[in-house]
Amino acid sequence: MESMNAIRSEIKDHLLSSGYTLTSFGHLSGMNRGSLSAILHGSPPKPIAIRQLDIITETLGYPEGWFYHLYLDECFAGGKVSRRRLEPYLLRCAELGKRDCIDAAISRLLETAKPLALLFEIGEKLYHQGKIKESALFYEAVAEMEKDSHSERLAISHYRLFMAHQGPDAEQNWRAVIRFEPFRRRLPENYQLDAILKLANVCFTLHKWREVEKYADELRALAQAVYREQLQRKVREREPQVLGTERHLVVYYGQGYLLKTIALQKQELYDKAKKYVTGYADLSWFEDLNEIGWMEVKKFRLWAQANAYTLEMLTGNISILPEYCSFLLEHPGEILPGMLTIIESANKYGFYADDIIEQIFQVIYDFNEQDPIEVDRHFSLRYELAVYQFRKNQYAEGISSTLFALRLALILNNDWDVIQCITLFEAYRAYASEQHKSEYQYMMEELRNKEKNNPFSTRRFRIV
Template identity: 50%
Template sequence: MRLQEPLQRSLRSEIEKIQKQYGYTLSKLSALSGINHGHLSDILRGNRAMTIRQLDALATAFEQPPGWLYELYPDECFAKERVSRPRVIPYLIRCAEIGRQDCIQPIVSKLLDEQKNVDILFSVGERLFEAGKSKESIPFYQLVIENEKDSHSDRFSLSQYRLFRATLGTNAEDNWKAVIRFEPYRHRLPENYQLDGLLQLANVSFVLQRWSDMEKYADELRLLASKVYEHEWRKRKNAKTCEPLKTERHLVVYYGQGFLLKGAALQMQGLYGEAKKYVQGYADLDWFELLDNTGRMEVEKFKTWAKANMYTYDLLMGDTQVLPEYLDFLDKHPTEIPAGLLTIMEVASKFDISIDHVLERYSAEIERFYEHQDQINKGRHYNFRYFKIAYELKRGRMNKALDEILCCMDLADLC
């Protein structure tokens, strides 16, 4: 006697089976899931395709975990071998969000049978990235880069940029690899993304202490921001209504940062006189024509940073008489204290001046160095302790110098 072949599992057969187990009528299931009664009837009869949101709603109604029956959903994404963007994109996004990689790969393989479907993978990456799920977006941008035929297309360049942003973390070696991977494509980006790409490259170079690279990106940022500003200003002057260039930060940020980062790179190379020349580029940006409330707030930040950096350069060039003024400035601008303490300690060790009163005055802030988790402030803390070694040695305080050496060794493992 021939055994009857088991029925093949399908999305609707599984839903029908669990519906019978729970004893839910169509009306009850509609009420629990929030799916319109008529739509639900058409879905279960196979007359209407199901969205991934509706499947999730049914999973909740049946008290099933996230991702329930996802492995059976791909049939909803294809009708007569034609892909449905409105269903496949949300499906891939949800699979990425909950970690159903087993469901992603078969869909990707089928999509890549046609070159035009690379755009679907790019759209998934963009939706994930814009929702703050940058890590989940990485595989989709990698697929675009691997399968896009035109390496000069915006889609390819934007994928390189997004991949760069998404892979930045706390590991210095990985960050440098990300820079190397992205750098050749920075000029292929549309200008609005190029501005932010250059700003990010300069910032990463600062953390990695690659001062010549930081200078290069700051120079490029300054030139591009000036060019974009001139274009935007003329465009808005000549048109009553026009769409402003969409950038991640206000345009004045990119302009001012081009000067600020150039000065910072020169400072780190000991070129304090050269660095001072660039302060004027961001000390007073009230002339910037395209300012809104956000822009004006950014301009005020640049004014504060310009004052702080002028004090910094004067001190590092040996003008220690400005120290009392600088301390007053730090009291009025407490966010500048971490950077200020590093400057003061470097100056004290370099010019052999006593700052014991400063260390006592800011003892609580110095202790708070340990609370900072970002790479910039971790680096400041390490360098503060490094310069303090020389400071304590010059004062003949060997035990304190030894404590600072041990502290530097511990911090070196964390930075």
């Protein structure tokens, strides 16, 4: 009881120092005087709802969450957990970033019986409200304390943590993949489809092509199995099952083929890659396609066209270049990967395509530096462009493109990309202007500082 009175004593002291009576404060805050009296002077005192505490705080003119460090005892009064008070309290703490309060609450909760269900449910509420980072604290507690390694709750918690830790940092993303990967097949089927697709996409940004290929195979097999099950269920019950996935089932089926194509292409297994393009070129046979499903089918048809051109270019069929250029200009969404294909092919087979490159390059849009796939594509484009420009003895332009690529490599925190840019710059350092050297030096200092501030870094190189 004494601990419960701490928050009341604090509130009463603030009311007194501000010159409020219960009546005047009730009028100003909109709270009933009787309720205030029961909260502050009742015997036993009436519990304080988190909404009431927020009103009191706001009326007193203090920042949100001012009294939160004292509220926890309200949630554990009499040695019992009051879910009615604890849940809204934790949700508000997450909204306000009160990490210390959340840690204290989790610590107290873990001393009670069956705490994981509540922690998981709060994590789920925050996650579905779009508060991904805030939810991670609760999933971490579940992941650490769950004893059943095959628990569905544990697998979903690891999946949510995998999602929460995604960003432009390559090292962080790879650690998230390694941590989550063993739990992917313990998820419910609908979660598995989304999880495997996301694993493949993360590995795509990391250039882990064999892993992309592995997840593409898994995704294709699972999507085919779910599709067969859907058809059988439709025969039995005359209606398809509601899957509860983020995307239409056709997306997972098509992505299984698309990602396989790209993974093989990146390993220069072009003939094998061509065989998989047909797997997503025409998915109109897919049953139960709604409006969204048909839109996805059209996207896959377009991507199949684009990748067919890509594979022809990369195998040296330069004769299709004018046709490919027209295709890209008709489909602006394909310009970025298409531009990369053209310049990569030019470097690979030693030809020049200045007019086409200049024409298409002007259409390339700005990109979101928080989207790893976009950043990675722009990195590859700028790096290949630098190589192309050096081939043409356009040294100033090549140095500028190299530095642009290096900045993107630092955003991605990808060791190999950084090394490529450094070695390319050093090979042509003699042609760098003083401004170029200054910009390069600044980025090297930034890299050194990052190394110094991360003594446990797993980088395989050091800048001296």
